[in-house]
Amino acid sequence: MRLDEIPDDLMTKCDGCGALLVTKSWLRDFKVCSRCGHHTRLPAHERIELLCDDGSFEEWEAHLAPRDPLGFPGYEGKRTAAQLKTHLKDSCVVGRARIEGRPVALGASDFAFMGGSMGSVFGEKITRLLERALHERIPAITVTSTGGARMQEGLMSLMQMAKTSAAVARLQAARVPFISVLSDPSTAGVQASFASLGDLIIAEPGALIGFTGARVIEQTMKIKLPKDFQSAEFQMAHGQLDMIVPRAKLRETLAQTLGLLLD
């Protein structure tokens, strides 16, 4: 639905503060609440559209599809449902794009596809993205929104952590920049691999970022964690982030930072 087709009185309720927002304005604000600043999760293709020059995105590896290496109970069905819902083959979209004219290799995960989890296809696509960035010597950018490794592919998922981390190592050794953007949520196996290895790490305000889920820690340790535990702001205070950048500024920040690294 195009912005000019949305009636002026259609409203959207903010997940953050519950305020009723005019849908058109909310969309124009990139799905950020004008009251409380809540950043709604973006599907991969909206994220890509937001970041790159109009029409500049050329998808890579769209043909890659997941298999069921373990014959894991229920995986087939969950995957198919996710595919029907998102029109994606798996939880990650990668390709070439331009940001303010500069060619980049850009990847984004889609939380709506099985929690944006990283199985073989996600890992393979990120690895190919990083390898192509190296080959073409263009900076790589990933935007994560993920619950971590995909349980249903078992060890195959765990291996994607090593695979993508190794690909980052090669890219950085070749002095090609890699910027990791963390959007809500960025946790577990993805956060503990390539997403934590950016030359620069940028988060969206309020994004949940961590390794072990707060609930698991609370149950295991029998403690109560503060409300802002593992928020982007918490991670900034603990030295894990370079910047917290609101969505509206993300694209220009990426362009400027790449310019400072490369020009």
Place this chain on the structure above:
Amino acid sequence: MRLDEIPDDLMTKCDGCGALLVTKSWLRDFKVCSRCGHHTRLPAHERIELLCDDGSFEEWEAHLAPRDPLGFPGYEGKRTAAQLKTHLKDSCVVGRARIEGRPVALGASDFAFMGGSMGSVFGEKITRLLERALHERIPAITVTSTGGARMQEGLMSLMQMAKTSAAVARLQAARVPFISVLSDPSTAGVQASFASLGDLIIAEPGALIGFTGARVIEQTMKIKLPKDFQSAEFQMAHGQLDMIVPRAKLRETLAQTLGLLLD
């Protein structure tokens, strides 16, 4: 005085626990109290004797003597007094030695000479030690006992921190091992330069190791610090040391570790 010339009933009082110890046994224990384990500070030449094969030490750069670059009040007198007391030209002795047959470049500071402080001569000698170790490709070992940079040489002393740190960088880039041994005390400007940069860092039990003196922190912050603050054991718990090794074991530990790094 040789060990066999000391009468059997001559006693020495331990600085740690106050126990009266038979001097001969105490010396045989390398000046370590058999009751409380207190490690008495060793003059540079005794330290060198303790560590290296009998008669293997060949001193380098013994001719280097300090000057008074700032014309600092009282420096001349203090230095001369220290020279008379210690029979050293400055607070640091360096040279070639063998440890269980292996040639090493070995340096030790002498606390009795103006608190083992690092001025130009100390810095120059350590730098030459590290440079010769690099040139001859033999491991370097330093044993520090020092209150830090020598105030009386002002900026000249501060520059020794950068100079010695740079020399360590070169040695390590050339893959020649450098082991830093911290004995009581190892603080301030020396601890904040080469002494903290060993491939391996070994401390003697109970040695005081830190940057800012506990009294200064207490006065500035208006707090009371725990008794073991900045002890070797405290530094071990805070990740700053590889090992705490009692004096009697130091030589064999050095030999073994160098063997594991090189053979």
Place this chain on the structure above:
Amino acid sequence: MLSRWLPLEKPLVEIEEQIEELKRLAVRENMDLSDKIARLEDRKRAAMQDIFQDLTPWEKVQMARHPKRPYALDYIGALCSEWVELRGDRAYGDDRAIVAGLGRFNGRAVAIIGNQKGRDTKERQERNFGQASPEGLRKAQRVMELAARYKRPVISFVDTPGAACTPEAEERGISEAIARNQLVMSQLPVPIVIVITGEGCSGGAIALAVGDRVMMLEHSYYSVIAPEACASILYRDPTKAEDSAEALKITAQDALRMNVIEEIVPEPLGGAHRNLGRMCLTLGEALDRALSELSALPPHELVERRYRRFRCLGAIEDYPPDVAAPQDTPGE
């Protein structure tokens, strides 16, 4: 006494107790019970065969977590003629859940890193059950970089239920530490041999498991998630861990089939804890063989092959044109 043994070992332990009893009796009464004892020994052997030849995945998990299972320092003590433990990350602390140091193994100087669990309650807490905190992983990284500088190969003993699950680990960047270790290991210009000796669970395991050769002891397990945690998510019931252990394909045999490991190191009948000497003999041979082969490769070749090793892993519909598919298609 039985609490130190697994339920699956119960028949075995009962026979063993009978043998002990008979032996005591023979001495006390000066009787010849050797026939009876021999028959019991036969029964014991048969029971062992019976129990251990076909453990279920969940039983393997139990074996991997066996309270008597040998830990890194047990292997190091048995395999190395010399050992110097190195401590601290030089920035924050010394994590006792990770051991790291220099050792001499079969005459060869090596660096060793590994998880270390505790044997009794106090040590278990001190070692945080083998769950690494960021400073432990950073200690391992420091020692690996030392190893690279002095061209020592690295052996990594993996045995962990996962990385530390504490607010402090999150505060000090456990994600970053796990990620960084993988990055560093992927580029380290010396041979790296991984042995999963017990539990190889989740990010805490892969943080120490990027190497040229990955071996698993016969009764260890390797998994992206703890079976209990998987059951909580999958069946909303952590007690269904047995089912999820099955579903996750976490045995050494599964990992070998998926090309995730190169080698299964056989354990003595009854498991590593029943005969540490024999276990170390077998493991020592496997390690020596791997190190000898890998040491023959020039560093850049080693690093390139290591990259390709992990690069090939994944179950997807379409293999990349520039990467050869593994001989056995992974995951089938």
Place this chain on the structure above:
Amino acid sequence: MLSRWLPLEKPLVEIEEQIEELKRLAVRENMDLSDKIARLEDRKRAAMQDIFQDLTPWEKVQMARHPKRPYALDYIGALCSEWVELRGDRAYGDDRAIVAGLGRFNGRAVAIIGNQKGRDTKERQERNFGQASPEGLRKAQRVMELAARYKRPVISFVDTPGAACTPEAEERGISEAIARNQLVMSQLPVPIVIVITGEGCSGGAIALAVGDRVMMLEHSYYSVIAPEACASILYRDPTKAEDSAEALKITAQDALRMNVIEEIVPEPLGGAHRNLGRMCLTLGEALDRALSELSALPPHELVERRYRRFRCLGAIEDYPPDVAAPQDTPGE
């Protein structure tokens, strides 16, 4: 109002207040007081000359600590057309006493690190008075390594009474962090230009001051120890700081004579805080000249020269045969 000014500025501030008063009067009463004002302006200029041409070392210390003295972010804001601050050490925290980031200066992309003091009470505490904790120095190290990877030169603004003097800084290895920064800076394969803008005191300063060119602003100071601390030791009386400032030879002029710095950057009459624009013009020219010269050198030559630069410093009886003595014998 006077509390924001130094005692030595008092005559100046009094004249300035009279000028302000006359100007207000002229407007209010519609009188022509331009003659009177011009005479006062002359007096002010004369007073400035008089006060600032020959500051004592202790007065320089006061100037370096002036509450209105420009800090790193003031210079960055004025000198850079772009600026992106980077935060965090990726391991423990983000130390606000240190700023680090990427900027564009005269069209050239550079990395900048520096101490940052706070302007008001709250910010001063947040910035810990410009005293770096280990995580701040490690942030600077991380950004310098990033600069090296992407071949950006580094500018370092030093302005600190010393490293953090807290138990926490000791616990997290302030010694190691100071030492490591010097090691990393000594080998960094890109140009490094140091500007001591205010206080260059002790280990906290040298941790950010290993570079190819070291400049000092005219009224900054550079010392191995704070004058007060020196007085405590030397005279057992911290109030004798004036004498020890004298004894320690801490002015830019002393540092230049000892070859510890290459250049004194003149401040506008009355000090940097009286004319930030003019100060930045002069400083910008000096920085640009230094960066242009250094950028012409190949990295290995740069690093080699940097090594020699520090290698030569020291006042000893006997120069090493393999190192040329500096033209002016240091320390005389």
